[in-house]
Amino acid sequence: MTTTSLTPTRDWWRIPQRYVPVLATLTLLLVMYAVGVSQYRAFSNVQVIFNVFIDNGFLLVVAVGMTFVILTGGIDLSVGSVVAMTAMMSASLLQGGMDPAAVLVIALLVGPTLGFLMGCVIHFFEIQPFIVTLAGMFFARGMCTFISKSSIPITDPFWTSMAQERIGDPRGNFVSISVLIAFVVVVVGAFVLAYTRLGRNVYALGGNQQSALLMGLPVGQTKIAVYAISGLCSAIGGILLSFYTLSGAPLIAVGMELDVIAAVVIGGTVLTGGSGYVFGTVLGVLVLGVIRTLITFDGSLNSWWTKIVIGGLLFAFILLQRLIGIRKK
Amino acid sequence: GNSDTGETPADDGKLTLGFSQVGAESGWRTANTNSIKESAAAAGIELKFDDAQGKQENQITAIRNYIQQKVDVIAFSPVVESGWDTVLKEAKDAGIPVILTDRAVDSADKSLYKTFIGSDFVKEGKLSGEWLVNETKSATGTVNIVELQGTTGSAPANDRKKGFGEAIAANPNLKIIASQTGEFTRAGGKAVMEQFLKANPKIDVLFAHNDDMGLGALEAITAAGKVPGKDIKIITIDAVKDGMQALADGKFNFIAECSPLLGPQLMDLAKKVKAGETIPQRILTEETTFTPEQAKAALPNRKY
């Protein structure tokens, strides 16, 4: 019977095509780390790696949310502003003497609510996500300056302890609590995408919205859900940022959305949707973190050369990733 | 980079300074960076310089990396005032002294840094206001002021506005009739001023939070057929070269200086801190104010 010949001839050792981008990123990340270690002795300290996580914990959380959105083929430009708004709001509420637990609850509600509303507008009124979330970005940033035009310090003991608690080994290497929270978010995000209906609907939606609709999937709910999830992740990211800086500042996290999108895409997620993994996003965030670390370790770059070098590294990275991807095809 | 840039040669006696700059967002900032680089070289200090591209996260990253690299002294110009306690504690625990430049932090625990060297933005605003109060003390009617603010939410914008407001409260005739952000840029200053001019038939004074916005506004005023410096008096802050030139030409009326040349003082302090000398918690940069005549005199030998 000829139908048997339809079984793809696949060598068992061949990596499935869909994992290639992520693996390419991983390989390049390791190469970059090796370069750092060979150039700068202090680079090999374990704490350097931990610092990358400490300094990018909130970015990681936000990027997980963005992964959901991009997988559906959408985009969320509001994340940076929502992060800032959450931090700003927490700081302002704490300053007003509110109970930290209540502040946490409120802060964690506002982001997803905004996300939910944006999702509804995108779905029901069929307006392009880029525009809706751009308006969301203006709105959230406007809220920041509306709350206060100068930064508000946080002195709350709970916040302070969350910020300064060090979880580490006897040799003095440590991570912050934020890193653990970020890890939990990553694991939950990965699980939801791989093992729940919602997660699979996200992929289906990104693959072909029309088909998803005709297959009877809850397209609307899924779409709204991803923006709410992204809002939630931004809110968590905002809280982590307020732990990280112990303050809320109106101008913080400006332009963060581009970093987040870059991280997600470098991690192998396709902007048109339907293909990508949370693990890739983790790698993408690490790539950005390691590039930054390399530049500070060098410490001899001019301000403008810093930008050019970041652009150059980004280019080299994407080019290599692309070449590896092509070869494996 | 060459293979030893990442480590501190702990024993060759050469002092290593890690400096994290805000960014390169203005000519002022560039002059500041250059001053630091030049004076480090002159003082024989090894400088590890990092540009944070205007992001606090990046500055914190940089400071953490300086701690890993075990530099002798860390200095930085904070992007924002708040949010430094955690990383400063880490520096303190690692035994590395920290010097703040240009902008302050709002930490309650003053032991987290050795000193803060920089201008006083409130004072700059105040000096501008006081000059105006003095200028207009004979005025009988109301004096209409328009204000070009810096980037909304930034420390210099907040403080200069505050200082200026406090000073002009002394004269009830002085009234701010419009206040908008010009984002610290010439284009912003010009666009906002154009609308101010159309909306308000009588503007007597312009207060701009920096020279660049003032220079932009200058063009708008000229285009509207008014004479800057006469029909509308212009007060700005910074005293960069173009601003000083305008002042000398009589187009501006007053500039409160905000000097970017912190380098020599910073290197001096770094050495003292390293040697364990006690130094004051707050050091003001040597700054002054300029009137057109003073500007004419000072212009030939200004460095930036």
Place this chain on the structure above:
Amino acid sequence: MSTSKVRWAAVTGHSLFWPVVALLALLTANTIYRPGFLSVEMKDGHLYGSLIDILRLAAPLILVGLGMTLVIATGGIDLSVGSMCAISGAIACLHISQQPDQNALGGVLVALALGVGLSLVLGAWNGALVSIIGIQPIIATLILMVAGRGLAQLITEGQIITINSEPYKAVGVGYLLTLPISIFIAVGVALVVAAVTRRTALGMIIESVGGNAEASRLAGIRSARITFLVYVISAVCAGIAGFMVTANVSSADGNAAGLWIELDAILAVVIGGTSLAGGRFSLGGTILGALLIQTLTTTVYAMNISPQTALLFKAVVVIAVCLIQAPAFRAKFARRGPAAPAAPLAADQPKEQVPA
């Protein structure tokens, strides 16, 4: 059925009807706030007034938006236009500042040529990344968005280059036949782009590539070339916008010139009815979108809305314009309204595009 009703339905159904309404609403609000807003007077042979300001200040955004429209029509996006503005402005000002006589027309022309030339190179770089190497446009242009600012500052050495050149200044604030020259430039470029896309087959081919790249390839279209071309066009438009931005203030600020203009340009394109997914594009819509955005900004200044709430105001207007423009929103709204049977056309649109 009266023909006037049909005609009315055709007008309201037009994709640019609501942006026009929004623009008029903003202008009206301004006029109510300050009756003199719309007045235009003659001053030393120049027309002078807020409306003229809006046109003049919108000119760079229109230019960038035109290029962006073509890029978006192919299904791409160009984030690097802001940096391009800064670079072309910087190189032009640098060249002029080095001339012994800054007012010499020759020097200025060379400076403009340098700026356009550099834009061509950078546009080719973007185009090559997207069309030859196949990098996703948003990332490919992100590279130059980041590195381009560095390049601009490298050119200016981080300083603001101030020039004093009348011919160059004319690009930004000069007048011709009572109107600002920048308006003529914007209109001129718009006409050229319109002619190049609509008088030749380029427009249709761009739409075809954006609508279905694989089908276009199989129909014998050199998709890669077209993609390459639109990034170059976009870069040149941004480069010319860079001249205007810098000439406006007679100085090149590598950091601030063209900052965030990419977002405004994309917004203008979308308000103008071009889908970010690519395909059909409307140059007129983009121009209208740019005017709307500039009017919004001017409104904030003119009405003296406090900077602290200005962004909220902008957010509200943007979302309102986009909502009211969305057929789905109007359909839902019309159904609820008491007597509004005028929009069966829109209401009938299938929820999604369902190929048979």
Place this chain on the structure above:
Amino acid sequence: MSGRQPVLTMTAISKSFPGVRALDGVDFRLFPGEVHALMGENGAGKSTLIKVLTGVYGNDAGVISLAGQQVSFSGPMQAAAAGVSTVYQEVNLCANLSVAENIFIGREPRTLGAIRWGEMRRRARDLLARLDLHIDVTQLLGTYSLAVQQMVAIARAIDIQARVLILDEPTSSLDATEVEQLFRIMRHLRDEGIAIIFVTHFLDQVYGIADRITVLRNGRLVGEYPTAELPQLALVEKMIGKELDVLESLDEHAKRDAREIEAGTPFLQAEELGRKGSVTPFSLTIHAGEVVGLAGLLGSGRTEVARLLFGADRADHGKVAVDGKSAPLRNPIAAIGHDIAFCSENRRTEGLVGELSVRENIILAMQAARGWLRPIPRRRQDELVDKYVKALSIRPADPEIPVRNLSGGNQQKVLLARWLITEPRLLILDEPTRGIDVGAKAEIQKLVVQLSDGGMAVLFISAELEEVLRLSHKIAVMRDRQLVTELVNDHTVDADRVMQTIASGTHHEGPEVA
């Protein structure tokens, strides 16, 4: 039948699209345990009726009731929940998900909310085995051929516990064996009491399986008939609305004379042309005025051969000569430069640009060949488009509407028109008659004959062997991505013989071309 209650009734359904009245007061009844064929020409409104039923479109007027209850579904999700399971025309699945997921998404087996992947794969394998399809269900769907995808879509639909199963042209890309497989399952489901709506343009299939037939024409109901009482010719006349001479040509099995063509110079010669992982190197010669048919089962590599000859994929082996001169067909542009044209079997993803108008789609290839700097004058465009809209009777005849609003069959005609106006010397047609109604099909067949008589070479790929036999001078038989043999289409060749060749893959006695 009158004693039973219909499971589904649709009464006076109307639906308009801008400028088109797709359905106009259509009634439809469906009884449990029957296969009901929905027939009509391209654009008659079949797919629209189905989409109105499942809530993809809202209806302007009319009532739908399911099992006696009035319903109005908000979308396929609700319809499926109420027991209406649908395979839409054109495969509507997600190419980026695995085969198993495409079957089960939305209904995955779960414990505590977590998907049980292992079980899902096992069940997917079992289900596909019922359709005699043995493939790796963990692979992405997009890596499989259209035919496989169609089978997967069917598998998805029959796994749902449905009362009503709707199949909109499910067989258009299946070969005979698979169609038989599908019919077996349909009969089985029918016997279980499930009501099945079946849309197809293959009349034989209708008479092979349907119990009753509803005919639509131009959005109106023509009538409902028991299959046994409606002879084939009468059905066609009802669909078309007039008696057609064209139909006679359907039965004309005149073999075509190949000898004089062979004598001429070959237009294209492929020598050991091949591509790793796609087609084993093959040699093929096509003469001017010759129709070469490609026969083979699905996945046998016919499309690949066509793509290599058009340069859509790049060959990594062998060479091609056009007019005796070496012509490396590296890309479509090179092929078009040698006057080769290619109508892809996948009109939606590889053929048309949905947003562009019918006119723009038709002139696209010609314009591309001229380059963008030399636009075709509008007058000339309108002339050309008008001519072909008439010649191929594309409906609606308004060339300015977006092509995505056309029905499936009319879209196919637009694609054909695009290439015909370029006046190619070799026309490659990959499944040009798929999803096309009988009238149009006959017209396309006539067109192929006409074109080849006029000196055009045609490479004709079709799942319908009859069609290939009727039109071809020469038949190349493919099997397992290999061109196994070429048969001169003379009196000794018939469907059985070709089937045997496909099945055995060996040479048979009789004249052959090496």
